[in-house]
Amino acid sequence: MVSVKKLKTEAREIRKDVLDMIVSARAMHIASSYSIVELLVYLYEDFLRVDFSFQADRDKFILSKGWGISTLYAVLARKGFFKKELLDTYCKDGSPFMGAATRTIPGVEATTCSMGHGLPIGVGMALANRLQQNPGRVVVLLSDGECDEGSVWEAILQAGHYKLDNLIAIVDYNKFQSFGRVEDILDLEPFPQKWEAFRWSVQSIDGHNFNEIRDAFKKLRKGKPNVIIAHTIKGKGLSVMEGKNEWHYQTPGEAEIAIAEKEL
Amino acid sequence: MRGRDDVVLITADMGFSVFEELQNEFSERFMNTGVTEQSSVGIAAGLALSGYRVFFYTLAPFATMRCFEQIRVDVAMQKAGVIIVGVGAGFGFGQLGPTHHAIEDIAIMRSIPGMTVVCPGDPAETRAATKALARMKGPAYLRIGKKGEPEVHTGRVSFSLGKIIPVEGGAGSECTLFGTGNMVRTAVDTAALLRNKGVKAAVVSVPTVKPLDIAGIVSYANGARVAATLEEHSIIGGLGSAVAEVLAENNGTVENFMRFGVHDVFTFRAGSQEYLRRQHGLLPEQIAGRILQTFKKR
Numbered sequence: 001m002v003s004v005k006k007l008k009t010e011a012r013e014i015r016k017d018v019l020d021m022i023v024s025a026r027a028m029h030i031a032s033s034y035s036i037v038e039l040l041v042y043l044y045e046d047f048l049r050v051d052f053s054f055q056a057d058r059d060k061f062i063l064s065k066g067w068g069i070s071t072l073y074a075v076l077a078r079k080g081f082f083k084k085e086l087l088d089t090y091c092k093d094g095s096p097f098m099g100a101a102t103r104t105i106p107g108v109e110a111t112t113c114s115m116g117h118g119l120p121i122g123v124g125m126a127l128a129n130r131l132q133q134n135p136g137r138v139v140v141l142l143s144d145g146e147c148d149e150g151s152v153w154e155a156i157l158q159a160g161h162y163k164l165d166n167l168i169a170i171v172d173y174n175k176f177q178s179f180g181r182v183e184d185i186l187d188l189e190p191f192p193q194k195w196e197a198f199r200w201s202v203q204s205i206d207g208h209n210f211n212e213i214r215d216a217f218k219k220l221r222k223g224k225p226n227v228i229i230a231h232t233i234k235g236k237g238l239s240v241m242e243g244k245n246e247w248h249y250q251t252p253g254e255a256e257i258a259i260a261e262k263e264l
Numbered sequence: 265m266r267g268r269d270d271v272v273l274i275t276a277d278m279g280f281s282v283f284e285e286l287q288n289e290f291s292e293r294f295m296n297t298g299v300t301e302q303s304s305v306g307i308a309a310g311l312a313l314s315g316y317r318v319f320f321y322t323l324a325p326f327a328t329m330r331c332f333e334q335i336r337v338d339v340a341m342q343k344a345g346v347i348i349v350g351v352g353a354g355f356g357f358g359q360l361g362p363t364h365h366a367i368e369d370i371a372i373m374r375s376i377p378g379m380t381v382v383c384p385g386d387p388a389e390t391r392a393a394t395k396a397l398a399r400m401k402g403p404a405y406l407r408i409g410k411k412g413e414p415e416v417h418t419g420r421v422s423f424s425l426g427k428i429i430p431v432e433g434g435a436g437s438e439c440t441l442f443g444t445g446n447m448v449r450t451a452v453d454t455a456a457l458l459r460n461k462g463v464k465a466a467v468v469s470v471p472t473v474k475p476l477d478i479a480g481i482v483s484y485a486n487g488a489r490v491a492a493t494l495e496e497h498s499i500i501g502g503l504g505s506a507v508a509e510v511l512a513e514n515n516g517t518v519e520n521f522m523r524f525g526v527h528d529v530f531t532f533r534a535g536s537q538e539y540l541r542r543q544h545g546l547l548p549e550q551i552a553g554r555i556l557q558t559f560k561k562r
Contacts, residue, residue: 120303124310154303
């Protein structure tokens with residue numbers, strides 16, 4: 001078991017790596033990448049049984065919120081899935097490290113960024129594991145805005161019906177989508193109740209609190225698929241970005257980098 | 265499914281009275297995922313990426329259009345081993361009206377990189393194609409008719425993915441009819457009518473529309489006074505377009521090139537397949553009539 005102190009340190013390092021990547025490439029999506037840092041750090045440090053040897057019985061993680069890929073790249077690099085220096089090419093001409101999750105990168109299990117694909121693919125992989133009596137688990141991280149897509153609800157219906165308890169969904173509930181606030185555009189509330197009605201076991205946590213994250217993963221139930229609704233802050237980690245939707249799009253500039261040097 | 269334990273069949277709630285036996289024998293590897301084409305293709309991709317050879321079956325328009333993006337992203341981009349099976353090609357479900365017609369499916373599936381597109385011409389070709397696709401890896405679209413499609417080949421057919429199947433007549437005929445899927449039989453019947461009127465017509469089945477057998481098509485078309493394509497599909501984007509592309513780029517020497525198919529309309533009339541074909545000039549006597557007119561023009 002990894003200490004919370006170590007997890008927090010790791011989270012800070014990941015935020016630095018992500019900032020470097022995005023600034024260097026003048027890329028988008030820093031705020032979306034920051035809201036999932038604690039979740040991904042916890043998954044790869046303390047929960048997922050997976051490494052770069054890609055055993056058949058490994059746990060599989062699908063970042064359905066594929067535009068948050070810079071965080072996953074940073075985590076995978078630190079875990080030795082590929083050389084960290086390769087991330088210098090992130091989003092640059094000719095680089096295979098694109099601004100979206102692609103299966104061609106070692107450690108990425110599904111090509112996502114177009115929304116609503118990750119959970120159905122996860123259901124398929126979980127069904128395969130069941131058929132093969134493979135103990136591997138499948139974890140899918142979705143965005144809240146992504147839950148507008150009908151294909152997501154088809155998969156939620158299916159997983160509940162099949163009682164897929166080797167499938168774990170996490171929702172990065174940072175309350176913002178592309179154009180503005182989720183509650184203004186297409187309100188998901190009452191959100192936990194919807195998953196429960198579709199026969200999932202539901203937990204709601206603070207997605208930036210390692211103790212709550214760890215607790216939730218300890219309390220996963222058998223006989224039903226599990227969802228962890230993680231309440232997060234878009235842009236979490238840099239005070240100037242937190243909760244401001246323009247950071248979905250803008251590349252951080254000098255001012256932000258200076259703040260980062262202090263805060264990270 | 266008997267010989268291999270890695271084949272899975274998924275249906276989006278279609279196949280009543282078709283799959284019951286299969287379901288009994290292979291309960292685990294037969295899945296009815298409900299009327300959920302989009303997530304079903306995702307599920308098929310997830311299974312395929314986990315080592316299975318997956319067939320996803322439903323009516324042709326729903327199998328290809330409802331979940332086109334999922335086919336593009338989950339299956340083709342990830343090179344997942346999924347075979348999309350569209351049943352009721354063309355006007356196979358004619359009574360139900362245009363929502364259940366498939367006249368755009370060959371066109372859109374052809375446009376996806378890495379997608380093999382197969383429209384077998386009769387039950388023998390269908391059996392051979394299914395086996396060949398199961399043996400192959402990678403994404404494919406298999407477009408089939410309904411129950412009781414007429415036979416074209418007697419005995420075993422020599423089937424190879426990516427190759428035309430000459431049915432009758434040789435290369436260099438004055439008239440060549442290229443048929444695909446459920447129009448190959450029509451091509452044979454059309455050729456018989458033409459022969460009665462003194463026109464020698466060769467008939468070629470083109471079961472693999474992508475990748476197209478360029479050499480085969482060019483060798484059979486070149487020198488013809490009339491080369492025609494027959495498909496129960498729009499003349500936009502299907503076999504007709506594919507053959508036209510090939511002939512244009514390979515300096516084809518066809519005097520008259522004719523595409524027989526649906527002329528860019530939806531059909532808002534109930535009807536049997538024969539009735540609907542008649543509305544679009546796709547019966548053998550209608551096709552033969554137009555070809556003979558072209559022959560008389562000189």
